Amino acid sequence: MCRWLAYRGTPVLLDTILYRPAHSLIDQSLHSKLGVETTNGDGFGVGWYSAHDETPALLRDVGPAWNNRNLRELADHVRSSLFFAHIRASTGTAVQQSNCHPFRHGRWMFMHNGAIDGFRLMRRDLVMLVDPELYADIEGTTDSEVMFFLALTFGLDRDPPAAVAAMAGVVERVGRDHGVEFPLQMTLALTEGEHIWAFRYSSAGASRSLFYSSQVEALRRLHPDLAFLREVSDETRLIVSEPLGDLPGAWNEVPENSYGVVRPGSDELHRFVPFAPTAA
Incomplete structure (x- = not known):
């Protein structure tokens, strides 16, 4: 499958989070420890926001992240307070640029x-x-x-958790209609x-791994000599x-069947429960 990271905070160079960590996403593209596959080389993508643009910039490519010179060059020059980065291991669909994450629609x-x-088996039912108005995109x-x-269809602009819950509920309902347990x-x-x-x-109830970093203030107390903190x-x-x-003390596992919100002020963690909207 895939590996990804999301960063929000003080503006930093992409290099700081993508290349410098000991087990960086670039390292994970060759040596993943917790993924289904050790190697994630079926494309990559990074997305970020600049100070004056509402829509994010994207760089996506079909080659592996570990030897892409354009990504290495970009990482030394792009600074942002919000990054998405993703390395792909295909589950069967084609290795092509339009299949690389992150995906973008408007500001999302x-x-x-x-x-x-x-x-x-269920693709036609889901796409329908x-x-x-979104289908052509x-x-x-x-x-x-x-x-x-589907999340955009179910109101991502209005209520993101509810839209994702509706998407997940519809996928499960259609899947079970097709005999998928x-x-x-x-x-x-x-x-x-x-x-x-x-x-x-x-x-x-056996989800892929996901972790969030501890509060910076707590990490400073644990590791006062770390310049990055x-x-x-x-x-x-x-x-x-x-x-x-x-x-x-740096990493915490996201609980099974839950979602978190990283935002200005205090972050939140909630239980996640899919539901299928009756209108669908």
């Missing part, structure tokens, strides 16, 4: 690790539930992008440029598929 970005089991062939557009496996992140919502859920704000937070290193 979305990325996913996991799969819809039986997607080939996408708002016709679907560029690729992945289950992940269909999940994103456990249709959905997902850890996903989405943002509109200010908040980050991250979800960990699976129909079988002195340079970032108390609100800086990372959400990752697997820890970027082994710093004691």
Whole structure:
């Protein structure tokens, strides 16, 4: 499947979070410890927001992240307070640029690790539930992008957790209509440029790994000599598929069937329960 990270906090160079950690996302592209596959080389993508643009910038490519010279060059020059980064291991759909994460629509970005089991059987039914005004903007062939557009259809702009819950509920209902016992496996992140919502859920109750970083203030007390912790704000937070290193006290597992919100002020953690809207 895939590995990803989401960062929100003090503006930093992309290099700081993508290359410098001991078990960085670049290292995970070759040596993942917690993923289904050790190697995640079926494309990559990064997305970020600049100070004056409402829509995010994207760089996506079909090659592996570990040897992409454009990504290495970009990482030394792009600074942002909000980054998404994703390395892909295909679950069966084509290795092509339009299938690389993050996906973008307007101000929104979305990325996913996991799969819809039986997607080939239920793809038509799911796509037919996408708002016709959004359908033409679907560029690729992945289950992940269909999940994103279903969430947009179900009101992502109004209430992101409810929209994702509706998407997940519909996927499960359609999947079971097709005889799939456990249709959905997902850890996903989405943002509109200010908040980050991250979800960990699976129909079988055995979701892929997901972690969030501890509060910076607490980490400063544990590790007063670390320069990075002195340079970032108390609100800086990372959400990752697997820890970027082994710093004691730095990483916390996201509970099964839950979602978190990273935002200005206090972050939140809630239980996640899918539901299928009757209108669908």
